[in-house]
Amino acid sequence: xxxxxxxxxxxxxxxxxxxxxxxxxxxxxxxxxxxxxxxxxxxxxxxxxxxxxxxxxxxxxxxxxxxxxxxxxxxxxxxxxxxxxxxxxxxxxxxxxxxxxxxxxxxxxxxxxxxxxxxxxxxxxxxxxxxxxxxxxxxxxxxxxxxxxxxxxxxxxxxxxxxxxxxxxxxxxxxxxxxxxxxxxxxxxxxxxxxxxxxxxxxxxxxxxxxxxxxxxxxxxxxxxxxxxxxxxxxxxxxxxxxxxxxxxxxxxxxxxxxxxxxxxxxxxxxxxxxxxxxxxxxxxxxxxxxxxxxxxxxxxxxxxxxxxxxxxxxxxxxxxxxxxxxxxxxxxxxxxxxxxxxxxxxxxxxxxxxxxxxxxxxxxxxxxxxxxxxxxxxxxxxxxxxxxxxxxxxxxxxxxxxxxxxxxxxxxxxxxxxxxxxxxxxxxxxxxxxxxxxxxxxxxxxxxxxxxxxxxxxxxxxxxxxxxxxxxxxxxxxxxxxxxxxxxxxxxxxxxxxxxxxxxxxxxxxxxxxxxxxxxxxxxxxxxxxxxxxxxxxxxxxxxxxxxxxxxxxxxxxxxxxxxxxxxxxxxxxxxxxxxxxxxxxxxxxxxxxxxxxxxxxxxxxxxxxxxxxxxxxxxxxxxxxxxxxxxxxxxxxxxxxxxxxxxxxxxxxxxxxxxxxxxxxxxxxxxxxxxxxxxxxxxxxxxxxxxxxxxxxxxxxxxxxxxxxxxxxxxxxxxxxxxxxxxxxxxxxxxxxxxxxxxxxxxxxxxxxxxxxxxxxxxxxxxxxxxxxxxxxxxxxxxxxxxxxxxxxxxxxxxxxxxxxxxxxxxxxxxxxxxxxxxxxxxxxxxxxxxxxxxxxxxxxxxxxxxxxxxxxxxxxxxxxxxxxxxxxxxxxxxxxxxxxxxxxxxxxxxxxxxxxxxxxxxxxxxxx
Numbered sequence: 001x002x003x004x005x006x007x008x009x010x011x012x013x014x015x016x017x018x019x020x021x022x023x024x025x026x027x028x029x030x031x032x033x034x035x036x037x038x039x040x041x042x043x044x045x046x047x048x049x050x051x052x053x054x055x056x057x058x059x060x061x062x063x064x065x066x067x068x069x070x071x072x073x074x075x076x077x078x079x080x081x082x083x084x085x086x087x088x089x090x091x092x093x094x095x096x097x098x099x100x101x102x103x104x105x106x107x108x109x110x111x112x113x114x115x116x117x118x119x120x121x122x123x124x125x126x127x128x129x130x131x132x133x134x135x136x137x138x139x140x141x142x143x144x145x146x147x148x149x150x151x152x153x154x155x156x157x158x159x160x161x162x163x164x165x166x167x168x169x170x171x172x173x174x175x176x177x178x179x180x181x182x183x184x185x186x187x188x189x190x191x192x193x194x195x196x197x198x199x200x201x202x203x204x205x206x207x208x209x210x211x212x213x214x215x216x217x218x219x220x221x222x223x224x225x226x227x228x229x230x231x232x233x234x235x236x237x238x239x240x241x242x243x244x245x246x247x248x249x250x251x252x253x254x255x256x257x258x259x260x261x262x263x264x265x266x267x268x269x270x271x272x273x274x275x276x277x278x279x280x281x282x283x284x285x286x287x288x289x290x291x292x293x294x295x296x297x298x299x300x301x302x303x304x305x306x307x308x309x310x311x312x313x314x315x316x317x318x319x320x321x322x323x324x325x326x327x328x329x330x331x332x333x334x335x336x337x338x339x340x341x342x343x344x345x346x347x348x349x350x351x352x353x354x355x356x357x358x359x360x361x362x363x364x365x366x367x368x369x370x371x372x373x374x375x376x377x378x379x380x381x382x383x384x385x386x387x388x389x390x391x392x393x394x395x396x397x398x399x400x401x402x403x404x405x406x407x408x409x410x411x412x413x414x415x416x417x418x419x420x421x422x423x424x425x426x427x428x429x430x431x432x433x434x435x436x437x438x439x440x441x442x443x444x445x446x447x448x449x450x451x452x453x454x455x456x457x458x459x460x461x462x463x464x465x466x467x468x469x470x471x472x473x474x475x476x477x478x479x480x481x482x483x484x485x486x487x488x489x490x491x492x493x494x495x496x497x498x499x500x501x502x503x504x505x506x507x508x509x510x511x512x513x514x515x516x517x518x519x520x521x522x523x524x525x526x527x528x529x530x531x532x533x534x535x536x537x538x539x540x541x542x543x544x545x546x547x548x549x550x551x552x553x554x555x556x557x558x559x560x561x562x563x564x565x566x567x568x569x570x571x572x573x574x575x576x577x578x579x580x581x582x583x584x585x586x587x588x589x590x591x592x593x594x595x596x597x598x599x600x601x602x603x604x605x606x607x608x609x610x611x612x613x614x615x616x617x618x619x620x621x622x623x624x625x626x627x628x629x630x631x632x633x634x635x636x637x638x639x640x641x642x643x644x645x646x647x648x649x650x651x652x653x654x655x656x657x658x659x660x661x662x663x664x665x666x667x668x669x670x671x672x673x674x675x676x677x678x679x680x681x682x683x684x685x686x687x688x689x690x691x692x693x694x695x696x697x698x699x700x701x702x703x704x705x706x707x708x709x710x711x712x713x714x715x716x717x718x719x720x721x722x723x724x725x726x727x728x729x730x731x732x733x734x735x736x737x738x739x740x741x742x743x744x745x746x747x748x749x750x751x752x753x754x755x756x757x758x759x760x761x762x763x764x765x766x767x768x769x770x771x772x773x774x775x776x777x778x779x780x781x782x783x784x785x786x787x788x789x790x791x792x793x794x795x796x797x798x799x800x801x802x803x804x805x806x807x808x809x810x811x812x813x814x815x816x817x818x819x820x821x822x823x824x825x826x827x828x829x830x831x832x833x834x835x836x837x838x839x840x841x842x843x844x845x846x847x848x849x850x851x852x853x854x855x856x857x858x859x860x861x862x863x864x865x866x867x868x869x870x871x872x873x874x875x876x877x878x879x880x881x882x883x884x885x886x887x888x889x890x891x892x893x894x895x896x897x898x899x900x901x902x903x904x905x906x907x908x909x910x911x912x913x914x915x
Contacts, residue, residue, distance in 0.1 A: 034113050035413045036181070040074040043067070043179045043186040044129065045225075050147070050176070051193035051218075052140055054163045054238055058149055060138035061193075064176045066186075067096070067131050070124045077124075077132055080173035080180035081109065081116040083139060083146070090135035093120065095128060102130065114170075114415075116177050138175065143303075143835045144800055146174025147236070150301030152260055160260075164237040164299035164314060166307055169357060169422075170415040172231035180231045183355045183461045188226040194219055194238050201258065202236040203229070203311040205293050226310075227290055228459040230353050235309030237297055246271045253278065253289050258297040259321065266321035269335045270296060277340045277374045284373070284447065285347055287454045294346075296320060296339075301800045303840070306338055308345030308367070315342075316800070328743045329702035333375070333382065340378075341371030352454055355461040357418045361408045361495070362464060364422070365430020368392065369438075372431070382699045383650070388435065389583045389613045390653040394620045396428035397588070400499055401522045401628070402888075404881045408433070409464060409495040419836050419874045432586045433494045437487070439551040439584040440537040441471065442480050449474035464495060485556075490535040494586065497532045502588040502630065503557060507573045507595065517557055520588050522628045522888050533558065537585055543575035543602070548611035551584045576602060578610065583617040590625050596635050603642040615646075616654035623658040627892065633899045641907075643682045647689065649704040656707055662900070664851040665893060667813065673911035674904040676715050681909075687712040692723055695742045702744035710748035721752060728753030732764045751776040755812075771801070775808035775815055783809055783818045791826070791833045802833055803840035807847035819848045824860070827868045831875075842878035849882035853889035861886055 047065040052058075062084075068077075077093065086107065093102040106119040124130060140149040144166050151161045165175060173180040192200040193212060196219050200206075204224035212218040226234075241258040244267060255274050257267050274296065282289055291311045298317045306315040319338045322331065348366035372392070376384040399405055408429050412418045438446040449471035457466065468488040475481035502520040507513045519532050536557040541547045570577060576598035579589045591599075599610075599618060607615060619639060626636035643655055659679060666675045690705040691712065712720040727749055731738035741749045750773035754761050762782050765773045777783055789795035790805035797805065806823075809815035823830060823844065834840040849861060865872075865879050872879055904910065 034078065034110075034115060037078055037080075037179060037184070038072075038074070038076075040070065040072045041077065041124075041179070042069045042071055043184050044069055045187045045189070046176075046178065047189045047191070048176050049191040049193075050138075050236070052147065052163045052238060054140060054149060054161045054198075055195065058140040060140060060147060060175075061135075062138055062176055063090075063133070063135045064178070065131055065133040066178070067129060068179075069129050070126050073123050073126050075120050075123050077118040077120070079116045079132075079177045080114050080170070081177040082111075082114045082171075082173045083141070084174070084177065085137045086116065086177070087135040087137070090133070091118065092133050093118070094131045094133075096131055097128065114173055114180075134177065136177065141174070142799070144299075144301045145303065145835070146171045148301075150299050152300040154260075155262055160240055162237065162239040162241075162299050164239070164297070165235045165309070166303060166314070167234060167309075168232040168304075168307060169418045170232070172234055175234075178231045182230040182232060182353050182357065185228045185230050185353065185459065185461065187228055188234055190223045190226075190234075190236060192221045192223075192236055192238060194221060198238055198240050199242075199258075200236065200238050201295055201297065201312055203234060203309060204291070205254075229310055229350065230461075233308070233310045233350055233353075235307075235312040235314065237299065237312065237314070239297070239299075241297065243295075244271075246275055253291065254293040256293070256295050257320070258295060259317070260298075260300075263298075263317065263321050266323050268324065269322045269332060270320050270339060273336045273339045273375070273378060274343070276378045277343045280374045280377045281340075281343055281347065281370060284370070285454055286447075286451045287347060287351070287458070289346060290351065290458070291346075301798055303800060306342050308342045308349060310346065310350045313342045315339075325740075326743055326746070328706065328747060329699045330706065331743075333384070333699065333703075336375045336379065337371050337384075340374035341367045344370035344374065347454055351459065352457045353461050355463045357412050357421070358409055359463050360418075360421055361426040361430035362462075362467065364427045365408075365434050368427050368431035369434045379699070386613050386650050387653070387700075388431075389616055390620075390650055390657065392428045393432040393435075393583060393586065394616070394654060394657065396424045396432065397500065397620075397624065399424055399881070400429055401520055401624075402881055402884050403521060403523065404877070404884045405498045406877070407496055407498045416836060416874055416876075420842070420877050422839060423842065423877075429586070433491070436494075436537065436584055436586050437471070437491065440480075440490075440553050441475050441487075442478075442552070445474045445478045445480045446471070448478070464491070493532075493534040497534070499532065500586050500588070501532075501534050501536060502590055502625070503536060503538070503579065504590045505577065505579060505595070506592050507570060507577070509573055511570045511572045513570055515557060517587075520628065522624075523884075523891070524628045524630060534587070536587055538579065539581040539584065540577055540579040541581060542571045542577045543598075544571045546609065548581055548614065551581050574598075578614050578618070580614075580617060582611060582613045588621045588624065589617070590621070590630055593635065596622070596631070596639070600635075600639050600642075603639065607642055607646060612648045612650050615648065615651045619651065620654045620658060626896070627661070629895065633896055634903050637900070637903055640682065644685045647686075647704070649700040649707070652686065652704060652707060656711060665853055665889065665897075667851070669897075671897070671901045671904070671911050674901065674909040677909045678904055678907060679711070680715050680717065683708065683711050683715065684717065687717060687720065691720065692741070692745065695744060702742070705742070706744045706748060709745040710751070713748055713752040721756060724749040724752035725756050728757075728761065728764075732761070747772050771805075772808065775805065775812055777812075778814045780814055780818055783812075783815050784822070787819065787822045791829060799833065802830075803844055806830075806844050810844075810847035816848065816851055820860075823848055824864055827864070828871055831868075831871055831873055836874050841873055841875040845875045845878040845882055849886060851889075852882070852886040853893050855890060858883070858886045858890065 043066055045067040049063040051061040088107045091104055091107060103121040104118045105121050108117050140147060140163055147165050149161055149163055151159050154160055170180055172178050190202040194200045196217050200221040202223040204226050207222045207224055210220050212220055241260060243256040243258050244264060246255040257270050293311060295312045298315050298320050302314060302316045305319045322335050344367040349363035354362055372384050372388055406425060408425055410421055412421055453467055453470035468491055472486040476483055499519050501517040503515060503517045505513055505515050517536060537553040538555050538557050539551055540554060576595055622631060622636040622639050625631035626633045640655060666672045687708045690708050695702055709720060713724055727741050750770045754765050754773045755776040755778050762777050774786055787809060790797050790802045793799055810819040861883055
């Protein structure tokens with residue numbers, strides 16, 4: 001926590017230094033020293049005119065007029081600007097009260113800091129307002145950032161261009177000069193020029209269109225003045241798309257979808273979730289959506305899956321559209337969640353915005369949590385809040401258990417650092433601790449606090465301390481927290497510290513218990529000092545008093561090292577206890593071996609007595625405790641032996657995520673056969689139950705079916721391979737006789753057929769655009785060709801999909817080998833092609849290195865880090881995490897391999913050669 005404080009102090013001192021420089025002369029001014037804009041000027045309003053020549057040379061003619069207030073006297077106007085050429089002769093500064101012009105004596109551009117700096121002849125006076133206006137030339141770029149271009153092919157073969165925006169986090173400055181920091185909110189008036197056969201959109205509704213007299217076929221579109229908002233939320237688009245209106249004309253908010261004509265029949269879930277999701281979130285917060293319209297559009301190219309621009313949300317087509325004939329249960333669930341996630345941002349992020357990117361997690365954590373909540377409300381049979389523990393909490397545990405993890409609230413300054421924290425810590429850990437908070441405050445208190453926060457701070461900026469205060473006020477008013485305890489005291493331990501705790505329960509014969517906490521590390525041999533402590537909301541139930549619906553806090557475990565629970569609290573030591581009800585707390589739980597054995601017996605005799613999320617918790621905690629050396633693997637694996645009876649998707653998802661690690665460690669090892677046979681013994685009954693069965697309409701059963709077929713085929717279950725290859729080859733050789741497999745298993749079927757096939761199967765998958773199957777080939781030359789093509793747009797693969805192709809390939813057996821060699825040899829090309837886009841480079845590194853478990857691979861990885869030290873871009877942190885993970889994998893093989901092999905042997909599974 002001291003390091004966090006020190007960085008904050010550094011930022012404060014830097015800001016003070018910049019303020020003191022506001023009166024410096026031009027000779028004394030050092031633009032390269034500026035990281036955060038000086039606190040001298042405050043933008044009030046922007047008028048922005050842009051004419052993108054989307055069907056011409058891709059240039060942009062622009063003009064901006066910015067009204068601003070002077071907070072401290074200064075001779076300088078400092079803005080952000082990137083890849084823009086200003087027409088310096090057009091630049092003008094006017095004092096607004098009397099119309100007096102302030103002469104500009106120098107204009108300069110500092111590329112290393114993306115700054116435009118105007119030095120003035122007169123000092124700007126505090127308290128007065130001025131207007132800076134200037135004209136400029138920009139470019140519609142190829143990479144999906146700033147104001148950029150992308151294209152699609154119409155059914156008649158014609159190429160159609162689309163201009164759209166992606167400004168988060170620091171790319172509004174690529175479209176027009178601006179104060180490009182989230183805390184500098186202003187109103188915006190946007191004017192877009194377009195050709196008359198195209199459409200233009202922005203955050204606000206269209207006011208009027210007017211013909212450009214001296215440019216035949218061109219039109220200016222003028223949009224309403226916006227509400228106050230940050231630059232990263234400004235958006236516009238020019239396309240030939242047509243809209244589909246989802247709401248009635250008299251609705252409080254008009255919702256429309258804009259997509260290319262060929263896919264307009266695929267907006268079923270966009271329509272359902274868009275309308276119902278907006279209504280649910282409005283009702284949940286009890287704060288109306290403040291804009292008169294909400295457009296959703298799918299540009300041909302997007303870097304993130306979606307972007308929450310206020311009133312104009314952009315999506316990849318895969319994030320908004322749903323083909324009823326082919327979409328799997330996973331696809332349907334993903335589209336529904338992503339739409340809800342972006343809708344939640346309209347309040348958390350847009351209405352109330354972070355002061356600085358340090359609190360990015362407030363945006364992304366709340367949008368992730370509320371996205372799941374909205375879908376759970378719209379489709380309650382999907383059980384999305386049960387899935388939360390395996391899709392959010394348990395997934396992020398894997399990263400947060402590394403010493404190279406980072407606090408959820410992390411100081412960042414440089415744009416590269418900002419992009420790096422768009423990771424699972426911000427999204428998934430953020431959502432997990434918000435869910436924990438909702439439970440320990442109770443949902444009613446939680447909602448009331450959020451309502452007051454959003455209402456009081458609307459159109460303003462906030463940090464986590466502001467939220468803590470509103471939630472504390474609500475909790476004290478409603479009595480859900482004692483007066484002497486506040487939300488900040490609790491939550492600072494979760495947001496300002498990296499990692500999470502494991503609590504250990506040791507019961508004695510008299511039914512009392514000793515409960516302690518320590519930080520959970522996958523490397524638990526070298527705990528860091530000073531030891532971290534958390535305020536932990538403890539919940540539990542027991543065999544003699546089942547209560548899986550009561551998630552109220554039984555007691556708090558906080559900065560004391562241990563808690564001595566009195567004997568009247570617990571049942572006797574011959575009955576099991578389960579802590580962390582529904583895994584609502586962001587922590588792991590370890591027990592004495594007696595309790596683990598009691599839980600093992602319960603799972604074997606009647607597993608359904610235990611709630612599904614706690615069964616998932618038991619499996620995940622046990623296998624990860626064993627992985628980190630807290631629990632014998634014999635115990636952890638023993639708990640999995642009941643799985644042949646398990647029929648819950650949530651539990652199987654938890655188990656398979658953990659089996660995946662064991663699979664990767666044993667994949668190229670002589671003992672793989674024994675591990676495979678054990679896996680087959682528990683997977684086969686599940687495969688027989690849900691494998692190649694007709695779809696039932698039960699989404700969780702369909703998800704389970706997909707997992708069962710994927711794993712059965714991966715483990716070379718002969719019936720699974722036979723059925724999959726038969727279906728695929730029947731399609732190849734006789735399309736009229738082809739029967740499409742159930743959508744829930746189609747991806748596994750196609751992957752298996754490509755893996756088992758040769759170039760003919762791969763080429764057929766390529767011709768049918770089966771993108772998720774193409775990486776499954778076991779032919780090295782095919783994979784090498786595929787990877788090379790992914791980083792060359794002439795092959796028809798989109799630049800935005802290059803990182804996805806690479807990560808999919810790296811996860812496969814042969815693909816993992818080829819991908820690593822390709823990355824080592826071509827990193828500069830990969831980095832240049834993907835750029836500093838969201839998630840891309842970090843995911844590439846994580847995917848290709850996750851299986852490394854030898855000293856040779858560690859040596860290669862360290863050499864890779866050294867070779868490309870100056871060009872890792874957003875992957876710096878990912879490479880550090882990969883190195884740590886590789887060292888952990890090596891240590892794991894040394895410490896656990898023989899124990900697992902011996903346990904498998906005792907269960908009757910051996911890979912030993914016998915004469």
